[in-house]
Amino acid sequence: MTNQKSISGSVKSKSSNPVNRTKAVEVAAQLFLRQGYSYVSMDEVVRASGVSKSNIYYHFKNKEELLQSVVQYWIAQYESELYLLLSQREREVTERIYSFMALLSAGMEGRDYKGSCPFITLYMQTPASAPEVKESIARFFRELQPMMEKLLQQGVDRGEFRKGIEPGPAAALFIAAFEGSLVLAETARDIGIIEQSARTFCQMLR
Numbered sequence: 001m002t003n004q005k006s007i008s009g010s011v012k013s014k015s016s017n018p019v020n021r022t023k024a025v026e027v028a029a030q031l032f033l034r035q036g037y038s039y040v041s042m043d044e045v046v047r048a049s050g051v052s053k054s055n056i057y058y059h060f061k062n063k064e065e066l067l068q069s070v071v072q073y074w075i076a077q078y079e080s081e082l083y084l085l086l087s088q089r090e091r092e093v094t095e096r097i098y099s100f101m102a103l104l105s106a107g108m109e110g111r112d113y114k115g116s117c118p119f120i121t122l123y124m125q126t127p128a129s130a131p132e133v134k135e136s137i138a139r140f141f142r143e144l145q146p147m148m149e150k151l152l153q154q155g156v157d158r159g160e161f162r163k164g165i166e167p168g169p170a171a172a173l174f175i176a177a178f179e180g181s182l183v184l185a186e187t188a189r190d191i192g193i194i195e196q197s198a199r200t201f202c203q204m205l206r
Contacts (some may be wrong), residue, residue, distance in 0.1 A: 020051045020070075021059040029070045033115025037067060037125040066132040067122070071136050074118040078140070082147050086154075093155035094202045095152070101198045104182070105191035116186035117179055144173050161205040170205065177201055 027049035031040045042063055046053045058067040081103060099107045108116060115121040119137045126133045148171035155161040181197035 017055070020055045024049045024051045024056055024066070025069045025073050026060065028066055029073050030111065032067070032070055032125070033111055033118060033121055037063075037122065042066070064127065064133070067126065068133050069128060070135065071119075071122055071133055074122075075136070075140050078144075082144075082151075086147065086150055090156065093151060093158065093160050096151070097198055097202060098195065101178075101194050102200075105185070105194050107115075108182070108185060108194075109191055113189045115184050116182035120179060120183075142176070144175060148174055155205065162178070163201075165205055175199055 006140070021147075023044060028045050031045065031048060042060075043053070044057055044064070045051075049056075059107050061071065081100060085100055088096055118139060123137045124135055126137075145168075149167040151172070152161065152165065152167045152170050156163065156167070161179060177197055181194045185191050185193040
């Protein structure tokens with residue numbers, strides 16, 4: 001009886017290993033952008049991640065639940081970089097913006113120009129059966145605005161951007177330009193569009 005409990009506990013512990021969950025999410029995050037959410041099956045995530053099917057379904061009861069975790073994965077990636085940008089006050093704001101754009105450009109190149117913006121791409125692909133996923137993405141963009149406002153305000157305070165710039169409208173315009181540059185870079189297969197868009201925007205604020 002004791003051995004049975006021990007074996008059962010061992011199996012459960014192995015299935016609940018957070019490493020398995022993380023690996024599955026990371027692989028699914030790339031597959032959904034490269035191939036499209038509707039074209040990726042749970043079996044393909046199993047094969048590509050090396051995580052067993054039982055482990056996958058231990059953590060995610062269906063593909064919609066996995067999609068929600070993928071969206072949270074991308075949110076965490078972006079937010080960590082944005083918080084870092086806000087904290088690096090010793091660096092020029094323009095330099096921090098260019099570094100962020102370079103990071104996104106490298107990610108797009110690594111995906112062979114698939115899924116320019118993870119959030120827009122996944123929002124468009126989210127099925128009607130997963131409204132909570134779309135809400136998570138919408139919430140991310142709502143929270144992105146004030147973060148960009150703070151960054152641009154730092155630029156004004158440092159004298160990098162001219163006085164009189166309104167951080168709110170400027171942040172909204174930056175996000176729109178930034179998203180547009182990602183889409184154009186994907187269609188043209190030219191990441192230079194992303195950098196040029198950022199530099200042009202910053203020049204307009206000087």
